[in-house]
Amino acid sequence: MNPDSKIMIIGGHGKVGQSITKELKNYSLILAGRNEEKMKRFIQKEQLKAEICVMDILNIDFALLQNVGWVIVCVDQENTLLVEYCDKNGIDYMDVTANSEYIDKIHKLELKRTSKILLGIGLAPGLTNLLAEKFVQMYPTEKYIDIQLILGMGEKHGDAAIKWTLDNFTKNYNHRIHGYMKPFSKKNKMESMQKRFYSFNFNFVDQHMLNNKYKDKIFTTYLGFDQSIITVFLYWANRLGLLRLLRYKKIYNMAERLLRNPKIGSDIFIVSIQSGKKSLYAWGHDEGRFTGLIAAESAKRMADPTLKKGIMEISDILNIEDIVNNDLFQLTFKR
Structure with a gap:
């Protein structure tokens, strides 16, 4: 520059x-x-x-x-x-x-x-894409590749990140292979740092970028949190239709305030790329x-x-x- x-x-x-x-x-x-x-x-x-x-x-x-x-x-x-x-x-x-x-x-x-x-550019997309590219280099014959992102509930995320996340809890999206998908409806899990984390499908753009680049492979991105009880709660809230309440301004604003001033969790982030028993992991702190x-x-x-x-x-x-x-x-x- x-x-x-x-x-x-x-x-x-x-x-x-x-x-x-x-x-x-x-x-x-x-x-x-x-x-x-x-x-x-x-x-x-x-x-x-x-x-x-x-x-x-x-x-x-x-x-x-x-x-x-x-x-x-x-x-x-x-x-x-x-x-x-x-x-x-x-x-x-x-x-x-x-x-x-x-x-x-x-x-x-x-x-x-x-x-x-x-x-x-960023974490997802960004780091997730780089890890996925490395995974493809190492295991070129693997077809079904899962990208899992675990975010720390304790990090103070910026307003734009909070708004994007809340908005996408209520938006269905189209996946090149799976078709029309409802967020937090497809389950996954990962083992990292001697802990088990749950994650669910979410509309991160990295999967779409990679699916367009590698026509012979299928990438799917999942989101979870370092507090598994929160991840599972969001799944069931979605199943019961409670996340639709985010469409009401008062509920949305309350959720924003909770995420802006977190009371539990850490500022860790973990990314895993998996296909069967093959995997790559990366983790760090302070996503922002x-x-x-x-x-x-x-x-x-x-x-x-x-x-x-x-x-x-x-x-x-x-x-x-x-x-x-x-x-x-x-x-x-x-x-």
């Missing part, structure tokens, strides 16, 4: 965005978002040198992107106008969204390929920080002039060894 290029980080003062911003502090940064005061407080607290740009991601004034060479987006969007603008104007673009519908929209665009567009670190490392590597322009994914610039061998990530890997 050219240190003279201005990097606009939209949502750079949020949970994940803060880690990205701090890792890129030696570059010319512009923090963009709706809340000017929050951005100012964050910059002052961390003693960062960065410009501030008040921007609504849902109604962008593209004049604000003049002299910007890179855009990193840490918030969810409803349309593809920003990525289309970046593509037309040679502005490199990176998105940490886990929204499968949004990533699918980008893949369907007729892009000019004048810039690099990096998607699928990890996502920010992997996004920042990805942004730095996008400066490579030999990289193709157009849509890329994390495996085009990183592999699992790059993460495991970097002490900054504090990731443990087990075959």
Whole structure:
């Protein structure tokens, strides 16, 4: 990445965005978002040198992107106008969204390929994709591959992550092989760190990206929590139709508050890739920080002039060894 290029980080003062911003502090940064005061407080607290740009991601004034060479987006969007603008104007673009519908929209665009567009950055998608790629290299004949993600109930997740998770508990989704699926209806389990964890299918975009890439394989992603009693409770709540209550604003807001201020659990995350008795595992702590670190490392590597322009994914610039061998990530890997 050219240190003279201005990097606009939209949502750079949020949970994940803060880690990205701090890792890129030696570059010319512009923090963009709706809340000017929050951005100012964050910059002052961390003693960062960065410009501030008040921007609504849902109604962008593209004049604000003049002299910007890179855009990193840490918030969810409803349309593809920003990525289309970046593509037309040679502005490199990176998105940490886990929204499968949004990533699918980008893949369907007729892009000019004048810039690099990096998607699928973070934990899931991101780390899960890298582990799955490694698994395929090690066991190329395996067809049915399960991705299991265990999240710590004790971590204080950002608002965007909480909203995305709650929203997807009530949304059915389409899987290339299994067809139309209801979240938390298909059960799985894993053994790790001398404990058994339960998990259930969930609409993480990594499975869709991998199913499109490997037409001869079937990837399915499952979600669970470090407190198994919570995972099982959510399964039965779903079976009994109680999760539909999240459609009511008061219930939704109450669930948001509980997740924003957790009382039990740890900040661990565990990822496993399994097919029969074959498996790979990785675990670490503080998913928000990890996502920010992997996004920042990805942004730095996008400066490579030999990289193709157009849509890329994390495996085009990183592999699992790059993460495991970097002490900054504090990731443990087990075959």
